[in-house]
Amino acid sequence: MSDEVPIDEELTYRVENAVGWITINRPNAGNAITPAVRNRMIERLDEASASYEVRAVVITAAGEKHFCTGADLRAGRAAPAPKPEGTPDSVLGDAHRMIATGIQRLAAAIQDCSKPVIVALNGTAAGGGAMIALAADMIVAADTARIIQVFVRRGIIPDGGVAYFLPRLIGLHKAKELVFFGDDLPAADAERLGIVNKVVPAAELEATAKEWAERLAQGPTKAIGISKAMLNQSPDVDRATAFSTEAWFVELNTRTEDSTEGMMSFVERRPSAFKGW
Numbered sequence: 282m283s284d285e286v287p288i289d290e291e292l293t294y295r296v297e298n299a300v301g302w303i304t305i306n307r308p309n310a311g312n313a314i315t316p317a318v319r320n321r322m323i324e325r326l327d328e329a330s331a332s333y334e335v336r337a338v339v340i341t342a343a344g345e346k347h348f349c350t351g352a353d354l355r356a357g358r359a360a361p362a363p364k365p366e367g368t369p370d371s372v373l374g375d376a377h378r379m380i381a382t383g384i385q386r387l388a389a390a391i392q393d394c395s396k397p398v399i400v401a402l403n404g405t406a407a408g409g410g411a412m413i414a415l416a417a418d419m420i421v422a423a424d425t426a427r428i429i430q431v432f433v434r435r436g437i438i439p440d441g442g443v444a445y446f447l448p449r450l451i452g453l454h455k456a457k458e459l460v461f462f463g464d465d466l467p468a469a470d471a472e473r474l475g476i477v478n479k480v481v482p483a484a485e486l487e488a489t490a491k492e493w494a495e496r497l498a499q500g501p502t503k504a505i506g507i508s509k510a511m512l513n514q515s516p517d518v519d520r521a522t523a524f525s526t527e528a529w530f531v532e533l534n535t536r537t538e539d540s541t542e543g544m545m546s547f548v549e550r551r552p553s554a555f556k557g558w
Contacts, residue, residue, distance in 0.1 A: 289321075290306060291305075291306055291307050291315070291317075291318050292304070292305060292306060292318045292321045292322060292325070293306050294325050296332075296334060296335055298495050298498065299334065299335060299336040299337065299495070299498035299499075299557075300335070300336070300337045300338070300339060300491070300494040300495055300498050301325070301328075301329040301332070301335040301337070301338045301339070301396075302338075302339050302341070303322060303325050303326070303338065303339065303340045303341070304340075304341050304342060304343060305318065305322075305340075305341075305342040305343065305348075305349055306342070306343045307343070307353075308342070308343045308344035308346070308347065310353055310355075311346075311347040311349075311350035311405075312342040312343065312344065312347045312348060312349045312350060312404075312410070313349065313350045313351055313352060313353035313354075313356075313410075314349060314351070314352060314353060314409065315352075315353045315356035316356065316383065317356075319352075319383065319384070319386075319387050322340075322387060322390070323386055323387055323390040326338065326390040326391060326394045326398070327390060327394075329394060329396055330393070330394045330395045330396060331395075333557060333558070335396060336396060336497070336498035336499075336500075336502045336557050337396055337397050337398075337399065337494040337495070337497040337498040338394060338396050338397070338398045338399070338494075339398075339399045339400075339401055339490050339491075339494050340391075340398060340399070340400050340401070340413060340417065341400070341401035341402075341403055341486075341487070341490065342403055342404065344403070344404065345403060345404055345423070345425070345483060346404045346405065347403075347404040347405050347410075348400075348402050348403050348404045348405060348406040348410050348413075348414070348426065349406055349407075349409065349410025349413055350405065350407045350408065350410055351407055351408025351409035351410050351411075351431070352384070352408065352409050380440050380441075384409050384412065384440055384441035385440075385441060385442060387409075387412075387413070387416075387441070388412055388413075388416045388441050388442040388446075389442075391413065391416040391417055392416050392513055395502075395506040395509075396502065396505075396506060397418045397419070397494075397497045397505055397506075397509060398416075398417045398418050398419075399417060399418065399419045399420070399421060399490055399493055399494050399497075400413060400414045400417040400419070400420045400421070401421050401486055401487065401489075401490035402414055402420055402421065402422035402423060402426040402428075402468065402477070402486075403423050403426065403483070403486055404423070404425065404426055404427075405426065405427045405428075405429065406426070406427070406428045406429070407428075407429040407431040408429075408431045408432060409440075409441050411428050411429060411430060411431075411443065412440075412441035412442060412443050412446070414428060414476075415442075415443060415446040415447060415450065415476070416441075416442065416446060418509060419478045419493070420471075420476065420477045420478055420479075421477075421478060421479050421480075421481065421486065421489050421490045421493060422468040422471065422472070422477045422479070422480050422481075422486075423468065423480075423481065423482070423483035423486045424468055424469065424480050424481065424482055424483060425468070425483050426467075426468040426480075427465045427466060427467055427468065428465075428466045428468075428471050428476065428477075429463065429464075429465050429466065430443065430447075430459045430460045430463055430466075431463055432460070432463065433460065433461060433462070433463040434463045439460055443460070444456075444460070447459065447460070449516050450474075450475055450476055451474045451475060451476060455474065468480045499555065500555055501537070501539035501540070501542075501543060501553075501555045501557075502539070502555070502557035502558070503534060503537045503539060503540075503557070503558060504534055504537065504539060504540065504543075507530050507533065507534055510530070511523075511526065511527060511530055514526070537558060538556060538558055539553075539555045539556060539557070539558065542554060542555060542556070543555070
């Protein structure tokens, strides 16, 4: 059980070559996440977003079978707030609060991280694990990995923003097919649909994710972060709003040192040396 294992062993974190590596380390539990692990992931993403040393993030998991099978339903939950005498066990708003302050916070932390987030998909991503992958900026997957919208198999509906992310990636009809049937989606098919960016042999996954992340970490961090924000909001705004936001973001980016460096390196015909600010 998670309360018997230190949280820093269940979710490891290291910074290497300006890349923050977040690893779910619960392979014996299908890398399902407890509330404590989920909250620590949010903290680590927030830390990476604010850090000057971290310029890209990779989320992966231990083992070769599972990336994340969603929430660990066996994990204990925090004690509920005291209720007046006679209050029923379940009150309207309880489930809403649990989702809004739980899995949706994790999805938002991935989307709102100012650094690019890559998922190195080492195995099966189901339920909340599929959400983590969908919320990321890019996915590199082992050829043995699968993504499963498992909710329908349990008689429940998608949460964590899956119904928001999935149609934007693959279109409404295909998203309905995956959600309604809950079938396994092999990595190769996920790549064909545009969910996964690249599929590699399992033995090459970490090296490929490392190569991509370190390449991003050497780029103009602020420009990448601003581009991420623009792209994430683009499906939800009208043209006039998108153009206005773009113009202001261009103005904002011109104030960065990396923008100046990029222009100077072009004029001087030399490689750019971006610093991240």
